[in-house]
Amino acid sequence: MFRNQYDTDVTTWSPAGRLFQVEYAMEAVKQGSAAIGLRSKTHIVLGCVNKANSELSSHQKKIFKVDDHIGVAIAGLTADGRVLSRYMRNECINYSFTYESPLPVGRLVVQLADKAQVCTQRSWKRPYGVGLLVAGLDESGAHLYYNCPSGNYFEYQAFAIGSRSQAAKTYLERRFENFADSSRDDLVKDALMAIRETLQGETLKSSICTVAVVGVGEPFHILDQETVQQMIDAFDIVGEKEGPAAEPDDAAAGQEVEAEQGAAADQGGSTDEGVAPMDI
Amino acid sequence: MTKQQANWSPYDNNGGSCVAIAGADYCVIAADTRMSTGYNILTRDYSKICKLADKCVMASSGFQADVKALQKHLAARHLIYQHQHNKQMSCPAMAQLLSNTLYYKRFFPYYSFNVLGGLDNEGKGCVFTYDAVGSFEKVGYSSQGSGSTLIMPFLDNQLKSPSPLLLPAQDAVTPLAEAEAVDLVKTVFASASERDIYTGDKLEIIVINADGIRRDYMDLRKD
Numbered sequence: 001m002f003r004n005q006y007d008t009d010v011t012t013w014s015p016a017g018r019l020f021q022v023e024y025a026m027e028a029v030k031q032g033s034a035a036i037g038l039r040s041k042t043h044i045v046l047g048c049v050n051k052a053n054s055e056l057s058s059h060q061k062k063i064f065k066v067d068d069h070i071g072v073a074i075a076g077l078t079a080d081g082r083v084l085s086r087y088m089r090n091e092c093i094n095y096s097f098t099y100e101s102p103l104p105v106g107r108l109v110v111q112l113a114d115k116a117q118v119c120t121q122r123s124w125k126r127p128y129g130v131g132l133l134v135a136g137l138d139e140s141g142a143h144l145y146y147n148c149p150s151g152n153y154f155e156y157q158a159f160a161i162g163s164r165s166q167a168a169k170t171y172l173e174r175r176f177e178n179f180a181d182s183s184r185d186d187l188v189k190d191a192l193m194a195i196r197e198t199l200q201g202e203t204l205k206s207s208i209c210t211v212a213v214v215g216v217g218e219p220f221h222i223l224d225q226e227t228v229q230q231m232i233d234a235f236d237i238v239g240e241k242e243g244p245a246a247e248p249d250d251a252a253a254g255q256e257v258e259a260e261q262g263a264a265a266d267q268g269g270s271t272d273e274g275v276a277p278m279d280i
Numbered sequence: 281m282t283k284q285q286a287n288w289s290p291y292d293n294n295g296g297s298c299v300a301i302a303g304a305d306y307c308v309i310a311a312d313t314r315m316s317t318g319y320n321i322l323t324r325d326y327s328k329i330c331k332l333a334d335k336c337v338m339a340s341s342g343f344q345a346d347v348k349a350l351q352k353h354l355a356a357r358h359l360i361y362q363h364q365h366n367k368q369m370s371c372p373a374m375a376q377l378l379s380n381t382l383y384y385k386r387f388f389p390y391y392s393f394n395v396l397g398g399l400d401n402e403g404k405g406c407v408f409t410y411d412a413v414g415s416f417e418k419v420g421y422s423s424q425g426s427g428s429t430l431i432m433p434f435l436d437n438q439l440k441s442p443s444p445l446l447l448p449a450q451d452a453v454t455p456l457a458e459a460e461a462v463d464l465v466k467t468v469f470a471s472a473s474e475r476d477i478y479t480g481d482k483l484e485i486i487v488i489n490a491d492g493i494r495r496d497y498m499d500l501r502k503d
Contacts, residue, residue, distance in 0.1 A: 065363070089363050093356050 011123045021127060022120050025149035028129035032075035034165050034198040035062060037133040038158035038172060038191055039144045040182045043215030044135035046073040047191040049162075049198055050208050063212045067092040068219035069102045069137045071212050075162035076130035076149075084128060088112065105136030109145045109153045117151030131161045137214055160194060167197040184215060188223075189235045204232055291343050291391045292317055295478030296328055297427030298339035299465055300397035301439070302405030302420050306458045306489040309397040310465045311339040311425075312473070312500060314481040324481035324502065331493065333358055336371040336398035337486050338378070341425030342412070343391035350390045353381060371398035375408040375416060382414030389413050393424040398488055405453050405488075417444065420452030427472035427479040434468055462487065466498050473501045 006012050007020035014020060033051040037044065050059035063073045064085040070092065074081030091111060095103040112132065119125040132147040146161065147153045158176045160168035171194050179187065191211055196204040206229035214220035223231075298311040315326040329339045330351040338354070340347040357377060361369050369377070375396050382390055389412045396408040396416075409422035420441040423431040442450040454461065465485060473480040483498040 086363075089360070093359055097352055097356050 009123055010120055010125070010127060019120060019150075022150045025127035025129050026131075029076040029131035029149065029161055030163060030165075032077075032130075032162045033062070034160060034162035034168060034195070035073040035075045035131075035133055036158075036160040036165070036168050036172070036191060036194045036198075037073060037135055037144045037146075037156070038176070038179055038187060038194070039135070039142045039156075040179050040184075040187050042142055043182075043184045043187055043213060043218070044137065044142050044144050045187045045191040046071060046133060046135050046212045047195045048073050048075075048210050049195060050210055063210050063222055064089075065212075065220050065222070066108075066134075066136075067096075067102060069214060070105060070108065071135050071214055071220040073133040073135070073212070074130050075133075075165075077128070078130070080128040080130040081132065084112065084115075084130065084132065087115065088134075102138060104138045104140070105134065105143045105145065106138075106140070108136070109134050109147055112147050113151050113153045116147065116149060119149075120151055133159060133161060135212075135214055135220075137216065142215070158194075160198070162198075164198040164200060167200065168194040171197045184213065184218075185231075188213065188231060192228075192232060192235065205229065206232060290388075291346075293342060293391070293426075294322070294344040295426045296341040297423060297425035297431060297469070297472055297476065297479045298328060298341050298393075298395050299423040299431060299435070299468060300339065300395040300407040300409075300421065301435075301456075301461045301465065302397065302407040302453045303456060303458060303461055304405065304453055305399075305403055306461070306487060307337075307397040307399060307405035307407065308458070308461045308465055308485065308487050309337045309339050309395065310469065310483060310485040311341065312427075312469060312479045312481060312483055314479065315344060316478050319477075321481075327484055329484055329486055330355075331486075332369075332374055332396075333371070333398070334368040335488055336369065336374045336396065337488060337493070338394055338396045339424075339486075340392045340394040342393045346390040347392045350381065350392050350394075354378060357381075370401050371396065371406050371408075372400055372418075374398075375406075375418070378408075378410065379414040379416045382410065382412065386413050393428075395422050395424050397486075399490075403490055418452065419444070420454055423468075425479075427469075427476040430472045430476055431468050434471065435464075438464060458487065458489065462496070469498070469500060 006014035010021035033049045035048040037046045046063055048062040052059040060078045065071050066088045072085055092103045116128055119127045127149040129149060134145040136143050144156050145153050146156055146159050157179055158172040175190060195209045206225040211228050212222040295316040296312050296314055300309045311328040313325050315322045328341055331337050332354050358369055378396060394410040400406045407419050407422055408416050409419055410416045421435050421439050439454050441452050469483045480500045481502055483500050485496040487494045
C-alpha cells in the first residue's frame with residue numbers, strides 16, 4: 001500500500017524496513033534471460049540462454065571470463081554486468097601482479113558485494129541492476145556464488161537466475177545432491193537440461209545457449225557451438241516441440257506470449273508491459 | 281666546496297647479453313643466464329627471456345629488478361588486451377606497447393635494454409630493438425647488453441642487413457635457414473663469453489616459428 005510513497009530514492013526506508021529501490025533492482029534481474037550455474041567438487045559449469053533483440057541482431061554476451069580460474073554469468077542489465085566484469089578482471093590482474101597467485105574467489109565476491117552495497121547507500125547512485133553467478137576455482141575448491149544488487153552474496157551448489165529460472169531451479173533441486181561427485185561431462189549435461197527447462201518447449205540447440213566450464217586443470221573457457229551441439233545431440237536432450245512457433249518473430253511479442261503460456265510463478269510482480277526496456 | 285654527489289644509486293647492472301635474429305618464417309631470441317653484480321656472480325641460472333604473447337618474446341639485459349617489473353607490467357597489459365579484443369597481441373602491437381611503457385618512465389627509466397622478437401601477423405620473423413627509454417626500430421637482427429659491443433659488429437658482418445632508410449624499402453630479415461641462424465647465435469655467444477666477463481655460464485635459445493615456441497640450452501664458459 002505504501003510502496004509508491006517510499007520508493008523514490010534508494011536512501012529512503014519504508015515503514016516496514018525495506019528499501020524499495022533495491023528490491024526493484026532485484027526485479028531487473030528477474031527480467032533478464034536465464035543464467036544457471038552448478039558445481040561439483042572439481043568443476044563448475046555456467047550456462048545461459050541467448051536472447052537477441054530481434055532476428056536481425058546478435059545476442060548479448062552474458063558470460064565473461066574474469067581470469068583463468070574465475071568466470072561470471074549475468075542476468076539483468078547487461079551494461080551493468082559488463083562494467084562489473086571489467087572491475088572483477090582488474091581486481092584479479094592487480095592481485096596476481098602483487099601476490100603472484102590467483103585471487104581467491106571468496107575475496108572477489110566480497111569485494112563485489114561491498115561495491116554493490118555502496119550503491120544502496122548513496123543518494124546520487126542507483127543499485128546495479130544485474131545478478132552475477134560467479135564461478136571460480138581456488139585452493140579451497142570449486143565455488144559458485146550469487147551476487148545480488150542488494151550487496152548480498154550466497155554460495156550455492158547450483159542456482160538459476162533470470163526469467164523462467166524457477167523451472168531450472170526445480171530441476172536443479174531435484175538433482176543437486178548428486179552434483180558433488182559428478183563427472184565434468186555429466187555436469188555439462190545437467191546444465192544443458194536445466195537450460196532446456198527455462199526454454200519452456202522451445203527446441204534446445206547450441207545457437208540459443210552458451211555454456212562455459214572451469215575446473216581442476218581446465219582454465220575458464222566458453223565451449224564453442226559445435227561442442228555444445230554435439231553434447232546436446234549425444235545426450236538426446238532436444239526439447240519437445242509444442243504449439244506456436246519456437247522462434248519469436250519479434251522478441252518482445254515472443255517473450256510475452258511465452259511468459260503467459262509458461263509458468264508465470266517466478267515472475268514476482270512483473271508488469272504486463274512486456275519485456276522491460278533493459279534489453280535482455 | 282664541490283657539490284655533494286649521491287652515494288646511493290637506485291640502479292645496478294646485472295650484466296649479460298641478448299641477441300635476436302629474424303628469419304623469413306622464424307625468429308631466434310637468445311640470452312645468457314649469468315646474473316652478476318660488480319665483479320661477483322649472483323647466479324649462473326637466471327633467465328632474461330620472457331614470453332609476452334603467443335608469438336612474441338622479449339629478452340632484456342640491464343637491471344633485472346627493473347626487467348622483472350617491466351615484464352610483469354607488460355603481462356598484465358596483455359591480459360587486459362585479451363579480455364577486450366578476444367585475441368593475443370601481435371608482435372608489432374607489443375613492440376609499440378613496450379616503447380610507450382618505457383617512455384612513460386622517461387624521467388626515472390627502467391634500466392632495461394630490450395630486444396623483442398617474434399612473428400608478425402603474416403608469420404614473418406621480426407625483431408625490435410630498444411634503448412632504455414623506448415626509442416625502437418624494427419630490424420633484421422640486434423643485440424643488447426654487456427656483450428653487445430662484441431656481438432653486434434660480428435652480426436653486421438654475417439647478416440649485412442640493408443639500411444632501413446633505403447627506398448624502395450628492403451627486407452630486413454635474413455635469408456639464413458633456422459638451423460643456420462641458431463648456429464650463428466651459438467657461435468656469437470661462445471665468442472662473446474671469451475672476452476666479456478659478464479657473459480657466460482649457459483645460453484638460453486628460444487626459436488619461434490609456425491609450429492610454436494621451442495627452447496634450447498647450450499653451455500658457455502663459466503669463468
